[in-house]
Amino acid sequence: MKYKVAHIITRMDKGGSAENTLLTVLGLNKEKYDVTLIKGATFESVMSDEEREANERDLKKAEDSGVKIITVDELVRRISPLNDLKAFIKLFFIIKKGKYHIVHTHTSKAGIIGRWAAWLCRFGKLTKTPVIIHTPHGHIFYGYYGRFLTWIFKIIERITGLITDRIITLTDREKQEHIDFKIAPPEKFVTIHSGVEVKKFFDISPADIKKVRGELNIPDDYLVVGTVGRLVEVKGHKYFIQAAKNILNVIARDFSPEATPSLNIKFIIVGDGPLISDLKRNANLLGIADSVIFTGWRNDVPAIISVFDIFVLPSLNEGMGKVLVEAMLLKRPIIASRVGGIPDLIRDGENGILVNSASPNELAKAIIELLKSEEKRKRMGESGKLIVESYSDKAMIDKIGRLYEEVINLKCKSQNEKVKIKEFFLFI
Numbered sequence: 001m002k003y004k005v006a007h008i009i010t011r012m013d014k015g016g017s018a019e020n021t022l023l024t025v026l027g028l029n030k031e032k033y034d035v036t037l038i039k040g041a042t043f044e045s046v047m048s049d050e051e052r053e054a055n056e057r058d059l060k061k062a063e064d065s066g067v068k069i070i071t072v073d074e075l076v077r078r079i080s081p082l083n084d085l086k087a088f089i090k091l092f093f094i095i096k097k098g099k100y101h102i103v104h105t106h107t108s109k110a111g112i113i114g115r116w117a118a119w120l121c122r123f124g125k126l127t128k129t130p131v132i133i134h135t136p137h138g139h140i141f142y143g144y145y146g147r148f149l150t151w152i153f154k155i156i157e158r159i160t161g162l163i164t165d166r167i168i169t170l171t172d173r174e175k176q177e178h179i180d181f182k183i184a185p186p187e188k189f190v191t192i193h194s195g196v197e198v199k200k201f202f203d204i205s206p207a208d209i210k211k212v213r214g215e216l217n218i219p220d221d222y223l224v225v226g227t228v229g230r231l232v233e234v235k236g237h238k239y240f241i242q243a244a245k246n247i248l249n250v251i252a253r254d255f256s257p258e259a260t261p262s263l264n265i266k267f268i269i270v271g272d273g274p275l276i277s278d279l280k281r282n283a284n285l286l287g288i289a290d291s292v293i294f295t296g297w298r299n300d301v302p303a304i305i306s307v308f309d310i311f312v313l314p315s316l317n318e319g320m321g322k323v324l325v326e327a328m329l330l331k332r333p334i335i336a337s338r339v340g341g342i343p344d345l346i347r348d349g350e351n352g353i354l355v356n357s358a359s360p361n362e363l364a365k366a367i368i369e370l371l372k373s374e375e376k377r378k379r380m381g382e383s384g385k386l387i388v389e390s391y392s393d394k395a396m397i398d399k400i401g402r403l404y405e406e407v408i409n410l411k412c413k414s415q416n417e418k419v420k421i422k423e424f425f426l427f428i
Helices: 016-027 049-064 081-098 108-120 145-161 173-180 204-215 236-252 274-284 299-308 322-329 361-373 373-386 392-425
Strands: 001-009 033-039 068-069 103-108 131-135 167-170 189-191 222-226 265-270 294-295 310-313 334-337 353-354
Touching: 001 016, 001 392, 016 033, 016 049, 016 081, 016 103, 016 131, 016 189, 016 392, 033 081, 049 068, 049 189, 068 322, 081 108, 081 222, 103 108, 103 392, 108 131, 108 145, 131 392, 167 173, 167 392, 173 189, 204 299, 222 299, 222 322, 222 361, 236 265, 236 274, 236 322, 236 361, 265 299, 274 299, 299 322, 310 392, 322 334, 334 361, 353 361, 361 373
Parallel strands: 001 033, 001 103, 033 068, 103 131, 131 167, 167 189, 222 265, 222 310, 265 294, 310 334, 334 353
Antiparallel strands: none
């Protein structure tokens, strides 16, 4: 039997949740699963022409692999009551018509609207959606909104958890945070790490690295500290820039040629987003614009990360931080915030250093510590590579496939038992 699966997400861009969803719909066995991807129009995302073209190529690749793609224009990421209602109605009729065995939602907004639309289709003779699965790709329980709005979201998630068969968390820590917030009982959660196309990270040559350094005008004797991510508030880029200012002050004071061997450094911020103008303005106001390189969105992230001597992730909240896996595959030492699922990947002192979020002073101190020691950077990079060898896209897809089968089998068994009970009462 071929199972019909619908994946629902608000926007398909080059962010971690969208990349995870794309890998999943591409990788699911098409002989076993008939896959549909239902997505928003993605007009909310600030994307360069290059990123948008890459996104369109990805969607074309998915279609060519047999994935049916449906766009719901009203399925937007922001809170929009009118659009949300329209999206809910459209999703209900799409699910009703599609008669899916599994509806798998991704991220918060699509997770709420999509799960309730799927649940409503369980009634009467509309259709059968026996399995509802959700992957939050992190959560919004801190770092995004104020206290009151966050409390509202927690209540909504708890109620929606009642109609959800399984919730996939990217790390054990994310799972525990959901349990602590009483989103659902422990038995509903399963941890499946976000997969990475590992083969892309084994083809980087010295020539690729030299090309990137030349393109970005980074001299050979400069150390590079960089970060990768969409330029939005929760990623904490402003703290990275403030830390860069602190570091350059320390270098000017303690690493002058008269005192010790000089230390030259460049900071790189890879990514695009609504905060790009503000962040560039911050660098200018701090007087460090010449030391901070904004690359915009790049299609060659593995080559860019290979130029880094230290990878930094200063997020205020993070489900797992897929880019951390990518950096560790390239043997980069990590400095990251002690938030969300990051501590499941970064073992403090082993493959990186954990710092408190929103703390540029602490971030700067950790970066300086690694800048001073090439031996420590190399040791942590080697350790990180060993930790993430199992984080492949294939491993993720295999686990998701097994989860689908497990929940479907449980549902079928439960339904068979209900039929037997009904027949018994009719008999007596």
